[in-house]
Amino acid sequence: MQEQLKPLKEQYESIPIPKELDFIVKQAIKQRKKKTAYLKWVIGIAAAIVVCTTTGVNSSPALAKALSEVPVVGSIVKVLTFKEVVVDEGNAKATFQVPAVTNMTNQSLETALNNKYVEENKKLYDQFTAEVEKLKQNGGGHLGVNSGYTVKTDNEQILAIGRYVVNTAGSSSTTFKYDTIDKKNEVLITLPSLFKDDRYMSLISDNIKEQMKAQMKADDKKVYWVEGAAAQVIDGFKTIAPDQNFYINADGKLVLSFNKYEVAPGYMGVIEFIIPTEAIADDLVSGIYIK
Amino acid sequence: MNNKMEKLLIECITEHKENVYRLAYSYVKNADDALDVVQEAIHKAFSSAGSLKAESSMKSWFYKIVVNTSLDFLRKHKRIQIVDDQTLEVHGPVSEDQYANLDLKKAMDELPTAYRSVIVLRYFEDMKIEEMAEVLNENVNTIKTRLYTALNKLRITMSDDALREVK
Numbered sequence: 001m002q003e004q005l006k007p008l009k010e011q012y013e014s015i016p017i018p019k020e021l022d023f024i025v026k027q028a029i030k031q032r033k034k035k036t037a038y039l040k041w042v043i044g045i046a047a048a049i050v051v052c053t054t055t056g057v058n059s060s061p062a063l064a065k066a067l068s069e070v071p072v073v074g075s076i077v078k079v080l081t082f083k084e085v086v087v088d089e090g091n092a093k094a095t096f097q098v099p100a101v102t103n104m105t106n107q108s109l110e111t112a113l114n115n116k117y118v119e120e121n122k123k124l125y126d127q128f129t130a131e132v133e134k135l136k137q138n139g140g141g142h143l144g145v146n147s148g149y150t151v152k153t154d155n156e157q158i159l160a161i162g163r164y165v166v167n168t169a170g171s172s173s174t175t176f177k178y179d180t181i182d183k184k185n186e187v188l189i190t191l192p193s194l195f196k197d198d199r200y201m202s203l204i205s206d207n208i209k210e211q212m213k214a215q216m217k218a219d220d221k222k223v224y225w226v227e228g229a230a231a232q233v234i235d236g237f238k239t240i241a242p243d244q245n246f247y248i249n250a251d252g253k254l255v256l257s258f259n260k261y262e263v264a265p266g267y268m269g270v271i272e273f274i275i276p277t278e279a280i281a282d283d284l285v286s287g288i289y290i291k
Numbered sequence: 292m293n294n295k296m297e298k299l300l301i302e303c304i305t306e307h308k309e310n311v312y313r314l315a316y317s318y319v320k321n322a323d324d325a326l327d328v329v330q331e332a333i334h335k336a337f338s339s340a341g342s343l344k345a346e347s348s349m350k351s352w353f354y355k356i357v358v359n360t361s362l363d364f365l366r367k368h369k370r371i372q373i374v375d376d377q378t379l380e381v382h383g384p385v386s387e388d389q390y391a392n393l394d395l396k397k398a399m400d401e402l403p404t405a406y407r408s409v410i411v412l413r414y415f416e417d418m419k420i421e422e423m424a425e426v427l428n429e430n431v432n433t434i435k436t437r438l439y440t441a442l443n444k445l446r447i448t449m450s451d452d453a454l455r456e457v458k
Contacts, residue, residue, distance in 0.1 A: 005414045008399060012415040015313045018322050021329065025308045028333035029301055 023142055079151055079161050082114070085125065092132045096121045097148035099161060106186035113179060113188070117163065120177075121147055124165060144168035152178065152247045152255075158289065159183050160247035162257075164270075174270050175259045178247040182289070189289060191246050194254070198242075199283045204256060205239040207279045212237070212263075224264045224271075237263040252291030253277060300340055303349045304333055310416060311357045317411050318361035318404070324368070332360040351425035354416075358408060358426055365404070398445050406441035413438055 082100030087093065098121045104110035128145050135143060146166040153160035159181045167173045180189040194200070212224035225236040245257040254275045260266055277290055284290055304311075308329065315328040335356050343352050399407065408427060412418045420438075424431045 004395065005410070008395060009415050011396070012313060012317065012411070015316050016322075017309050017312060018326060020326060021308060021312055024326050024330050025304060025333065028330045029304060029337075032334065032337035 079149070079154075079159065081149075082117070085121075087125075087128070089132060092128075092135070092143040094125075094128050094143075094145040095147070096125055096145075099149040099163065101159075101161070101181070104186050109181075109186060109188060113181075117149075120163065142168075153180075153250050155250055157182065157184055158189075158248050158250075158252075160249070162247065173260050173266075176245060176257055176270055178245055178257065180247045189248070191243055194285060194289060195280070195283045196285055197283065200280060201239055201242060203280050203283055204244075204254075204275055205237075207275055208240070208256060208273045209237065211273050222264075223268065226263070248289055249274065252289065254280065254290050296340060296343070297337075299349060300336060300343075300353075303353055304336065307350065307353065311354065314354065314357055314411065314416065315361050317407070317415070318358075319364055324364060328357065328360050328364050331364075332357045335360060348425055351418075351422045354412075354418075354422075355426045355428065362404065395445065402441060402444060406437060406444060409434060409438045409441050410445075 079099050079101050081097055083096075083098045085094075085096040085098075087095075098117050100114045100117065101110055124145060124147055128143075131143060144167070146168070147164065149161055149163045151160070152162045160178060161181075162176050162178045164174055164176050181187070182189055191200070209226055212226045215222045216224060240256060245259070247255050247257070249255050254277070256273045256275060258264070258271045258273075260268075260270055262271075264271055277284075280290070311332065312325055312329050315332070316322070316325040319325050319328060332353070336353055339356075343349060399410065402410070409423060412423045412426060413420075418426070420431055420434050424434045427434065429437070
């Protein structure tokens, strides 16, 4: 009987395996894991031949050179794209866009910021290449990394630069980091430096919680993980970090930012809360930055 | 689910992904649907991994999910196509001689799902009767009987065809 079934077995075994199978399996595995480890660089990919089209992200000597070539347009502190690196290895794609601050008289701050931006991207680049290497050994998958920046605020007083990293592996995660610079005095503004004492943490946190609850009440599609809002919240938002991501917007309002998954489900994306100045006025050092 | 179990499950899925794809394909008969079934089966596997007791039976357990997901799929997407004789002739195989195993294949396709499952698992996936019992959620004797009947049915259908041809 088995003899008779042989041709059928051969036929069964010759059912072609679509090339998407690998990806779909990896993605399905990853989606389950995401609940616990969404920020990890998980993955998958088709054995892409790695042909690096880049020499990596430059380090500081080259930075200095590149900056010296930038034509000086007035002596206004500004941000420009210092370097853009594109890696394309079939299923693994990455773009790194490195910003650079120029025209500062305060050279040490300028260098510190620019070095930081280069370092951040160098780290991403190294992580990416390591990940691709790992994927090749595991037989393949898809991976995408995209880093860049946006200028959130650029007025006479404030320059706020937001750097983002988008990781794509099945689904995507986005993280933002901000630097807010006082252009007149050329200093980097930190969150604690804006306030007289630690009270700002509870003032801001309470305001954000109120905003979360108000938004959820007004729109039932919005969900935040905040204590007191829903019974099933286990590890909800309690307080901002002392150095929580923030920037000052063009209206002189303090904006607090949370990365995807930080205080809400993934579909809510990156979340920003504009803090009404009245809520924090008591604790502000001055009204220069925040109005 | 603990980490060790999760790791084993991922290994199991990765190792058998092509087999379960073919298994799914043998039910749904096309690549897109088979991929959907595999994807859904993996999701189900992770979410119901708590019900998995021993590591040893992981493969059978995962196959079982794939089989059930395939059957669910067929139930949900019952597609009945009514085709007239003329169209059948146009689209049907012109010469049966080109397909040495056509009759057997046809007989196999016409087998009720329960019988087709035992043939696929036993002879194509080389499973033991005990494993099949786990996958199909039946006892060993039922599987044996069903396999015997399935083989019989294949033979009977074939001899019927043979008789018709002689006439």
